[in-house]
Amino acid sequence: GPLSERRLMDVRLGELPAWLATCNFSPQGLLGGMQKAWSSYYDKYINVKRGGPAGITMLLAGYCILSYSWNYQHISKASFLGSV
Amino acid sequence: VLHSARPLHTTQQSLAPLPPLPEKGGEVRYGLIPEEFFQFLYPKTGVTGPYMLGTGLLLYLLSKEIYVINHETVAAACILSVIIYGVKKYGADVAAFADKLNEEKVAKALAVKNEAIKGLETAIEQEKKEQWRVEGRNYLFDAKRNNIAMLLEANYRERLLTVYNEVKKRLDYQVAMQNLKRQKEQDHMIQWVEKSVVQSITPQQQKESIAKCILDLKALSKSAQAAV
Numbered sequence: 597g598p599l600s601e602r603r604l605m606d607v608r609l610g611e612l613p614a615w616l617a618t619c620n621f622s623p624q625g626l627l628g629g630m631q632k633a634w635s636s637y638y639d640k641y642i643n644v645k646r647g648g649p650a651g652i653t654m655l656l657a658g659y660c661i662l663s664y665s666w667n668y669q670h671i672s673k674a675s676f677l678g679s680v
Numbered sequence: 681v682l683h684s685a686r687p688l689h690t691t692q693q694s695l696a697p698l699p700p701l702p703e704k705g706g707e708v709r710y711g712l713i714p715e716e717f718f719q720f721l722y723p724k725t726g727v728t729g730p731y732m733l734g735t736g737l738l739l740y741l742l743s744k745e746i747y748v749i750n751h752e753t754v755a756a757a758c759i760l761s762v763i764i765y766g767v768k769k770y771g772a773d774v775a776a777f778a779d780k781l782n783e784e785k786v787a788k789a790l791a792v793k794n795e796a797i798k799g800l801e802t803a804i805e806q807e808k809k810e811q812w813r814v815e816g817r818n819y820l821f822d823a824k825r826n827n828i829a830m831l832l833e834a835n836y837r838e839r840l841l842t843v844y845n846e847v848k849k850r851l852d853y854q855v856a857m858q859n860l861k862r863q864k865e866q867d868h869m870i871q872w873v874e875k876s877v878v879q880s881i882t883p884q885q886q887k888e889s890i891a892k893c894i895l896d897l898k899a900l901s902k903s904a905q906a907a908v
Contacts (some may be wrong), residue, residue: 649771
């Protein structure tokens with residue numbers, strides 16, 4: 597279909613800048629994009645009849661990685677004597 | 681304000697019944713990485729591609745100290761091991777329990793739906809019965825019509841009888857009046873005649889009639905004597 601209506605995973609690498617240009621970067625647009633991303637994740641992994649651990653473990657792993665990246669500066673400065 | 685000209689339900693789409701939830705979620709390997717990632721790398725690198733990528737990434741992060749190993753790593757490792765052990769051991773039981781809860785919910789909803797359907801079906805049967813009863817209207821109306829006709833007839837006859845009685849009474853009265861008048865006239869006339877006759881008998885005529893009677897009696901006695 598047309599470029600603006602395709603999801604990110606269906607966009608080829610060469611078309612990425614064009615696709616980014618068609619994106620709506622206003623607050624409503626960003627909010628809508630986040631809403632869509634969350635609802636697609638939710639419908640795929642959590643809102644099912646027999647879900648497994650995958651639904652929340654992926655969220656927790658993402659949270660771990662995100663908080664590690666936020667605290668990276670502080671962690672990397674840890675003194676030698678204090679660790680272990 | 682309901683605009684009556686606005687059409688309702690123009691499209692086939694409707695919110696009910698909801699499509700059923702998918703049975704299983706998206707495939708995830710090792711609980712962390714979606715299967716799509718492995719499928720994405722399969723054409724170019726085969727089966728071991730993602731694992732190689734993972735190993736290389738891990739070694740890179742460790743060697744460049746992007747992931748530092750400190751006390752938190754040990755804590756994370758212990759927590760992860762406990763969590764994985766717990767999930768592996770009790771996962772099935774928890775899943776069965778959740779499934780049972782779901783089953784109960786669905787069964788309750790289904791029971792409600794069946795009750796509603798049964799209630800509506802009985803309502804339909806009763807409605808049909810009422811419709812069948814409606815066909816008997818004709819007999820009812822015939823009976824009512826007969827009743828009313830009889831009432832009218834009885835009333836008419838009563839009034840007829842009343843009229844007849846009243847007329848007869850009046851005619852009887854007239855007849856009685858006539859009879860009475862004739863009788864009174866008769867009596868009065870007889871009385872008057874008698875009175876006038878008695879009056880007309882003057883003493884002269886009385887004497888003459890008495891003398892005549894005596895003569896007649898004498899003649900009669902003579903003839904009677906002769907007969908005896």
